[in-house]
Amino acid sequence: RAQADQWVAATLFALHSFAAFSIAAILGQLVNIFRTSVVEAFMPSMSRMEAAGDLKSMMEMNARANAMVGMLLLPMLGFVFAFAEDLVSVVYTAAYVDAAPVMRVYIIGMVALVVELSSVLQLLRQGMFSLGMNVVVLAVAVPLSWFGGLELGLAGAAAGSVTALYVDRVLVLQRIAAVSGVPVRGQQHWASLGRHFAWTGAATFVAWLTVHYAFAGAPLVVRLAIGAAVLAAVYGATNWRNRS
Template sequence: MTGASLKRGAITLTAANMLDFGLQFLMPIALVRLLPTSAFADYRLAWLAIGTAMAIAPFALPRSLFYFLPRHEGQARAPYVHQTLLMLLLTGALAGLALGPWNPLLPASLRAMHSAAWFMPAFLTLWVAANLIEFLPNARGDVAGQAKTIVALAVLRVVMVAAAAWSGRADVVFGALVAYAAIKVLLVLLHIGRHYGWRVFPLQMPVLRTQLVYCVPFGLASALFLLRGQADQWVAAAMFPAAAFAAFSIGAVIMPVVALVRNSVSNAIAPRLSALESNKDQDGMLRLNQRANLASAYVLLPTLMLTAVLAVHIVTVVYTDKYLLAADVMRINCLALLGVAVEVSTLTVVLNQGRFLLAADGCLLFVSLAAGVTGALLFGIPGAALGNVVTLAAGNAFSFWRVSRVTGVPLRRLQQWGALLRILAACVGAGALAALLDAANLVRIVWLEAVLIGVVFAVAYAVLLKLAGALAEARALFLPQPAAKAASPAPPASPIQKHD
């Protein structure tokens, strides 16, 4: 794949996932108005449990296809896909049973959730396997097909759930979700049958062992990483009333925004990184990661800064002023996410550093729980989010250290730190101006004031990027280049210097 095609792939997947996120962002806004308070609380608690299941049950199996499929051709790929589907069906069923109301370890509010007895086992058995459709096309190099699938399924989900919500009953909404998961499983089956056939048995045990040896460390590490990311929500659910948890969960809405941008970029470059690693092209891997982080920084850093400034406006306009407590939680989460705006976790996967990630995330899970409980006791419900601030920054720092050790490249050379600092400086300057405008309270209409602040921030950000000399790089990353310039030789890249 050329650099241009990688860029198009990353932008295409990010755009599709942004649309998906935008539609899913609208769902709670509609449901909070269509469902009674108790039914909406059940919905939010259900998705906390589902999110926890999705942190564990996939076990890095879908993402392992990015590693194995580029290394094989033709029917040699089929066993990896078939065995992934079978294992996902099994782990999904186990997750559904573990999260039923009969589990005494669950919070009382979750055990009392209406319709939990049938919904969790039925939905998770399908849902864990269904999400394979969000990896299969891209794993075989069909980025455009992956984007179309994401968009079509996002629209279908909104239509089905919104239609069910008109009933005002949580059990009808849960039924629609089960039907939607079944449709996704059907698409998975059709895709596998078309591209890999259905000769599943007998299982190829050497292939299965190879895949599991690769997946187990990453699966455990990924589960621990995602669980510590959800630890604050479990702390809030266990220590505070349901209404407070609802506000806390609203304050965490910024987390999926960052995750979708990072995951879209990572998924787009993962097959290329794997191919570079198999060819022992370490410099190419590092340069690709640097450019991916630079592109993400241009988007994520201003998003986090503007969200922190507009937290009160976002909560008031979108969720009504009954949930203003969520604004402080949202600001804390924006601070926490600065710790992963630039990352090398994709490289740790390609470099097969699963055991290191497992050890680091295992330690940080307990740190996250301790920090969340301590913060909740000292500062109330916003303090429960402090665990994310500590552990996201620490986990990313550990990954940088490990990649530096494995590759022999010093930390100062792992990223384009000068360019990243210029982007951050532009964000801070634009954020300070936006905060001053917010404090001036010039406009009484909340949504209109938010639009005005957003426009001022965007203009100030662009101007400051220009003054900092970072706007040209943004154009090169996101805009197609003229043919004459594209044909001219590129300036030599700065060498990746290694330790002595």
């Protein structure tokens, strides 16, 4: 399912455009590596809680892990969203700058990946549900990617995967609620995730404005360094103020 939109892009677009699309897709692999490292740290404790029948505590630990991931991952995604062209130009040269809009579309989907639920499905022994859901979501994602690619170009081809991620999360949250008895509103620290999202948006906007107006003619590496520093300073200050 994760590669369905890449098959669509390979069918619809020229080799150079597909290369740019593939570059954007690499971002998803990096996000998964980040999430997996956190999940593996919490999984043993969650497994013990599930074995003891304490599903509420298991979900609370999953919520804590996801809140931690959100706090760290969201500003990184915000940075890539704001400075996608500069990043692609530095790493892959300006020849592949077409990857930037696709990266932004993917990032919209990757916000949903902050809420990691596959470990919960695994502990609740919902493998058959997960398999069936993936088939249904794939059937929705491929036509959307095809239509988006035809109508909107490269960025549109990524729309199927993004839509699939959100449909996946909605279905899984409802399934977990039905199996565990923990309502959707109690499964995650939604308020905390919302705050981190809002702070990321504000910090990203300030960083983009600073670089766009004060360092418009600076070398790309300088622009990226300034943008990262401003985003980290604003986001860090906002977090510190609200925690104190």
